[in-house]
Amino acid sequence: MHITVINASPCSSVHSNTKMIVDAFAKSVAECGHDIQVYSLSERKQWKEALESIHTNENIVFAIPVYVGIAPSLFKEFIEQLNSFLPAQVRPLKRISFIVQSAFPETTQRACCEKYLQYLTQELNCRFSGILSHCVFYSFIENGTFENLMAAYSYFGKKYTDNDCTFFFSEAGDFNGAEILTERQAKLFVRGFNFLCRMNAQENGCTRDLHDSPYENLNQ
Ligand SMILES: Cc1cc2nc3c(=O)[nH]c(=O)nc-3n(C[C@H](O)[C@H](O)[C@H](O)COP(=O)(O)O)c2cc1C
Structure with a gap:
């Protein structure tokens, strides 16, 4: 399968939590024998290629850090460009999934963003294919290490491809945590x-x- 992953964090790649998550996820997808292309919106020069990759591939994952309860404005700007770029006839073929992560542990921190992303996918006339939502910062405090957390994202990379490039399986829901x-x-x-x-x-x-x-x- 061909998969396009977009890191939507405005943080430079060196300091980005999203980057670590995307790396763990992408590595395991690639190890399962799939073709995966990763782009970072913080690198403006990658935008054109990212848009073309979404045009070509059917399976798209946006990795999104929650900023003030919602997706970063950089992501919204990219979506506006995507909306102008993507022809109407290919849109229903696009399976769009999201990896949403935040610092604060309650699921309510991410709930508004998750609803927005589902609505946005429908507005784009693409196929909403689930959300893997988690609190990264709290997991770090609880475990004292990022290793377990990154192992989880590797695991979900494999599960994502096993489930037809969606996050529609029960473990993805359980990963979200307590309300x-x-x-x-x-x-x-x-x-x-x-x-x-x-x-x-x-x-x-x-x-x-x-x-x-x-x-x-x-x-x-
Ligand atoms: C400007 C800003 C706003 C944020 N707002 C929230 C928030 O509303 N809720 C939350 O749980 N985390 C919030 N966070 C924390 C980020 O979601 C979290 O640190 C994430 O892992 C950052 O990913 P990144 O390093 O790839 O940008 C915010 C971080 C920043 C910089």
């Missing part, structure tokens, strides 16, 4: 998040406590 966090998960998340914020603040020369709120005393 609401348990108390333990919430505590773990806050601790991990504060740790990263502190590191970031220190790297940028900040010497004050994270919870410092000097603006509260401004009018006294």
Whole structure:
């Protein structure tokens, strides 16, 4: 099978979580003997070839990081170009799937984006072929390593091709996670998040406590 994967993160490839996920997914798809082409929207010069690849191939996967509850504007700009580029007669042949990932653990963080992507696929008159949705940042905090997580994306690469290039299988749904966090998960998340914020603040020369709120005393 021929598969086109589009990394829709605006982050440069070196720092992108989406890039790591796409690499793990694509490697396992290729190991199953399929032809896979990967493009990054952060590289503008790849756009033309990416559009042509979507035109040629029937199986398309967009890998999308959630930015402020929705897909990044770069992705929307690319979709506008795709809408002008893709002839009407080939659209119903296109199976479009999505790998959606975010930092915050609740599924509600990604729910709006997922609905939008399904609606968008229908508006394009293409075939909506499922979503693999997951929280990357929390998984990292919980496991302390990206290795297990990347192994999961490799596994789903194989399952995707086994299931006729769709994410319509029960494990994909289970991967999404809990709608609401348990108390333990919430505590773990806050601790991990504060740790990263502190590191970031220190790297940028900040010497004050994270919870410092000097603006509260401004009018006294
Ligand atoms: C500007 C911006 C907005 C974000 N908004 C959300 C959000 O609303 N919900 C969420 O769970 N994660 C949010 N995130 C976290 C990203 O979805 C997450 O870090 C993702 O793994 C980034 O992938 P990337 O490194 O490939 O861009 C946001 C990140 C950025 C930079």
